[in-house]
Amino acid sequence: MTSTTLSQPASVLIYDRDEAAGNLLARRLVREGYRTEMAGRFADFLERVERIHPDLLVVGLDVRGASRQLEVLARQDAPPLVVLLWAEGELEVADALDAGADDALERPFSPRLFVARVRALLRRSPGSGQSTRAPDQMLDFAGLCIDTQSRQVLVDGVNAPLTAREFDLLAYLARNPRQVFTRHDLLAHVWGANEGWISSATVTEHVRRIRQHIERDPSRPEWIVTVRSVGYRFEPGVTA
Numbered sequence: 001m002t003s004t005t006l007s008q009p010a011s012v013l014i015y016d017r018d019e020a021a022g023n024l025l026a027r028r029l030v031r032e033g034y035r036t037e038m039a040g041r042f043a044d045f046l047e048r049v050e051r052i053h054p055d056l057l058v059v060g061l062d063v064r065g066a067s068r069q070l071e072v073l074a075r076q077d078a079p080p081l082v083v084l085l086w087a088e089g090e091l092e093v094a095d096a097l098d099a100g101a102d103d104a105l106e107r108p109f110s111p112r113l114f115v116a117r118v119r120a121l122l123r124r125s126p127g128s129g130q131s132t133r134a135p136d137q138m139l140d141f142a143g144l145c146i147d148t149q150s151r152q153v154l155v156d157g158v159n160a161p162l163t164a165r166e167f168d169l170l171a172y173l174a175r176n177p178r179q180v181f182t183r184h185d186l187l188a189h190v191w192g193a194n195e196g197w198i199s200s201a202t203v204t205e206h207v208r209r210i211r212q213h214i215e216r217d218p219s220r221p222e223w224i225v226t227v228r229s230v231g232y233r234f235e236p237g238v239t240a
Contacts (some may be wrong), residue, residue: 016060074100
């Protein structure tokens with residue numbers, strides 16, 4: 001008898017200081033077929049991230065303390081992160097994206113837009129069961145190793161702590177060595193967005209942060225090279 005393994009729907013973990021608003025989003029995601037959990041407190045949310053390993057995080061950042069919450073969340077091994085912002089809060093959308101969030105929405109927003117953003121992130125996220133690509137698991141260069149399965153980056157054997165979006169950007173460039181990409185190209189391929197949605201300066205900032213982690217001298221990069229007036233190119237050097 002042949003058994004068939006069915007992939008489970010992607011899981012989403014939500015925390016929102018406005019519990020009623022968070023419950024509405026959770027119910028909408030359940031209707032769309034996602035496995036969804038709510039956390040009532042930020043501390044509980046962090047505990048569940050470690051325990052259940054969700055495919056996507058949705059966080060309604062507090063009006064005050066948002067920067068601290070985002071710093072805790074935007075770490076290397078965290079799943080993709082969508083943050084929900086308040087107009088009167090301390091962070092704007094650009095701030096949240098530059099700090100490591102994968103997407104950000106400012107209230108009020110439509111439930112349809114929210115679901116579309118969630119769907120887009122999960123579609124591009126390895127491990128969610130929804131990615132349309134099956135890239136090589138290991139991108140190994142002399143001194144730089146990118147493991148797309150574990151989402152780890154090693155530089156001379158030392159772990160480089162990239163955020164989820166920084167990892168996606170580096171992996172995309174490394175899969176397409178010596179090809180020049182404009183910032184618009186990278187917004188489209190890595191963020192699934194355009195400059196009407198996210199500023200191209202976001203790409204510049206992410207490249208800057210990646211260089212801080214992987215380049216021996218970030219002011220004279222060897223891996224991610226700037227092509228003046230065009231964009232960026234990954235130089236593989238000598239493969240391992």
